[in-house]
Amino acid sequence: MTTPLRFAAIGIDHRHVYGMAANMIDAGAVFAGWHTEGHPNTEEGFVERFPEVPRAADAQALLDDPGIELILLSGIPRDRAGWAARAMEAGKDVLSDKPGCTTEDQLAMLQDTVARTGRIWSIDFSERFEVPAVTRAAELVAEGAVGRVIQTLGIGPHRLNRPSRPDWFFDRAAYGGILTDIASHQIDQFLFFTGSTDATVTLARVANYANPDDPGLQDFGEIALQSPQGHGYIRVDWYTPDALPTWGDGRLTILGTEGYIELRKYVDVGQPGTDHLILVNGTRSEKIDASGAGLPFFARLIADIRDRSDTAMTQAHVFKVCALSLQAQAMAEAANA
Structure with missing residues (x-):
């Protein structure tokens, strides 16, 4: 054993x-x-x-x-x-x-x-690896349910929760900037779902619109990506309103040549539960409860550690996500200089 x-x-x-x-x-x-x-x-x-x-x-x-x-x-x-x-x-x-x-x-x-x-x-890109709806979306894409994926649109809104935040949260050098930090999730998903091993950052912006007393905080960011396989748009922010029953209405839309998938990961306002998946293609137009799809990343990581394999997520992918996040952050801050 x-x-x-x-x-x-x-x-x-x-x-x-x-x-x-x-x-x-x-x-x-x-x-x-x-x-x-x-x-x-x-x-x-x-x-x-x-x-x-x-x-x-x-x-x-x-x-x-x-x-x-x-x-x-x-x-x-x-x-x-x-x-x-x-x-x-x-x-x-x-x-x-x-x-x-x-x-x-x-x-x-x-x-x-x-x-x-x-x-x-x-x-641990938790907005992929800890979301059962993303597991089910990956299965559907692999099955050809939407044809060839040509674009992802990912949004990552977050609640500021100011009273609970430590000093480092407001220090640009400590957290790395909003694109290095939050947007790494969406870059990961763009590369994964489009099957891209590299990409060009064609747009990158950061700003502080709502927190002028905290100049080190970036509360808004956006990125556009392009690769031979597809296109991506990313928006991240710290504006989640207090009335939302969770920390952020994170969503991902996966556009294919034969249909699309939309994930409402953590909440679908007016509906109970999490992991809402919408699939529309030539024969199906339905909303799927994907909450039971599982989280295979962690068992795969354990297997990789034991077998010295590369199945949970390739090392090249991890490095590329970080490189693109840092490139986007630098581009955005240069534009603001």
Whole structure:
């Protein structure tokens, strides 16, 4: 019988770590320990969810533990690349919260570290990997339900939740900019659904329209992408109104030559539940409850760690998403200079 994979977490400054750890456990892994600097406001919720998991005295103790194979990272974004490199040098594979890096230099360092160590550096693009509706959409696309995908339109609105945000949230250097951060989700989905391995950023803009007292915050961003396979448009923001019953009305429209799919991932106002999928093609026009489609990424990652394979998400894809995010961020800020 195969021994379950053991993982640990370093840095819990973003609540995404809750889902990352829970999904690894659901896939059969064992949460062996965690460490974070200080006491971020995420700690109480984290301990409530994982009360039996011990807090290590320091992060190095987790890196030195030969029984731990995978490190989850959800610390302050600017620190994640450094911890990822340390973990890989210690012989661990890594699953990072997004953004996995915040500068071009960090990305180059991670590429070098992966090449030298042969370790896996992955990112949990939760708006794909933690959304059952995206799983079902991928199945439908693979079945040819909409023909050849030629465009994605992805929006990622978020609620600001100002009282709960730490100082680093408003520091451009700490979080990397809105396109490096949030829009990485939509870039990932564009590449995946169009089957693109590269793309050109043809438009990139960032702005702060509603929070002038926080000049480091970018509360609006947009990107246009083009590849030989298709086109993409992305809009991200921090404007989710308080009346919406969830943190953001995230949507994805997948346009094919023979139909389209629209995902209303987290809410469809006036309707119960999540994971609403609309499919329209030559023979079908229907709304599908995709909430039971599953989240295969985490089990595939465990298999990749064991088999040294590349099935959950290729390393080249991870690097390309980060490169395009950073390119778009730099282009947008240059336009504002």
